[in-house]
Amino acid sequence: MSIELLIEEERKSIKQIEDARTKADKKIADSQKEAQKILDQAIKKEFILKYLQKEEEKVNEEAKKVLNKYKKDVTKIKQIPSNKIQKTVDRIIDEVLKI
Amino acid sequence: MxxxxxxxxxxxxxxxxxxxxxxxxxxxxxxxxxxxxxxxxxxxxxxxxxxxxxxxxxxxxxxxxxxxxxxxxINAKEEALSKTFDKVNEKLIDIANRKDRKFKYEEILFKLIKEAAIGIDEKKIVVGANKKDLSYISSNLSSIKRKLEKELGYKLELTIMKEPRYIIGGIIVYNVDKTKIFNNTLDGRLMGLKDSMRGDISKVLFE
Structure with a gap:
């Protein structure tokens, strides 16, 4: 009787370990499936487009700053002091009439 | 158990x-x-x-x-240069109309004729100008001719074109058969300087 109890207990333990192995294999298999989903997602167009859109917005902001810098330079050109212009005019006149 | x-x-x-x-x-x-x-x-x-x-x-x-x-x-600079040359134009018009007392236009005119005569290198020349200047040259032809001959050192036959030119000032000189031409108008001289002086003017204005 006692031996049978022990044999039964051993059978249960073997089953328990087998069940644990089955569960373990499923966990690993599930993680591999999930990993593949993650990799597939990485090259999905929607994600890439969204990312690109965000980057484009950043670059457009940068471009605005570039243009603003040029606009400031244009303003400087349009605000050349009149005495500077007059000096230039006189210089040209001198050249025209240099005979 | x-x-x-x-x-x-x-x-x-x-x-x-x-x-x-x-x-x-x-x-x-x-x-x-x-x-x-x-x-x-x-x-x-x-x-x-x-x-x-x-x-x-x-x-x-x-x-x-x-x-x-x-x-x-580039556009802003071109505009600034253009405005500068417009001002030069206006000033040349004043000088040619004898409105700018700093300049003795008659002396300038004589020098232009002399320079053109030397350039043409002919004994007979024809002078063209705008209406006002043609009138002046015509009225003072003898004295201008005399002075030219003295300064050039040779006899010169000077004729005036009948039709006036639509120019700011200065003169155009031809030889008799029009095979040679010397454009010594103020307009022409300004045009010639526009390209050659562009670099210098840009430096002065924009730096």
Whole structure:
């Protein structure tokens, strides 16, 4: 009787370990499936487009700053002091009439 | 049940529990590794895939902004230069109309005729000018001719064109058969200087 109890207990333990192995294999298999989903997602167009859109917005902001810098330079050109212009005019006149 | 049997039974159970826990724990660890590796790889793929596109897009957008910016600078400079030359034009008109007392226009006119005569290198020349200057030259032809001959050192036959030129001032001189021409108008002289002086003028105005 006692031996049978022990044999039964051993059978249960073997089953328990087998069940644990089955569960373990499923966990690993599930993680591999999930990993593949993650990799597939990485090259999905929607994600890439969204990312690109965000980057484009950043670059457009940068471009605005570039243009603003040029606009400031244009303003400087349009605000050349009149005495500077007059000096230039006189210089040209001198050249025209240099005979 | 004897104590011994109980003890063995408990040991079997204990070992089974321990083994099961170990198996599950190892599987959890393995699963985490797999997921972590996948996430890292996904991030690398995303970055690499998008990197080239972002670089290209950046070059295009920033490049375009710089090009537009440079164009606006060029246009602004052209406008400033154009306005400057307009002012020069206005001043030349005043000088030719004898409104600017700083300049003795008649002396300028004589020098222009002399320079043109030397350039043409002919004994007979024909002089063209605007209406006002033709009238002046015509009224003072003898004295102008005399002075020219004295300064040039040879006799000179000077005729005036009948039709006036639509110019600011200065003169055009031809030889008799019109095979030679010397444009010594103020307009022509200004036009000739526009290109050659552009660099110097830009330096003065924009630096």
């Amino acid at each position: 004897s104590d011994a049997i109980n003890s063995i039974k408990n040991e079997i159970k204990r070992r089974a529990d321990e083994e099961s826990k170990k198996i599950i724990s190892n599987a959890d660890g393995e699963a985490q590794k797999v997921l972590h590796a996948a996430k890292e790889k996904a991030e690398r793929i995303r970055t690499e895939t998008v990197k080239t596109e972002v670089t290209t897009m950046r070059k295009k957008i920033i490049g375009s902004a710089q090009l537009d910016g440079r164009k606006t600078i």
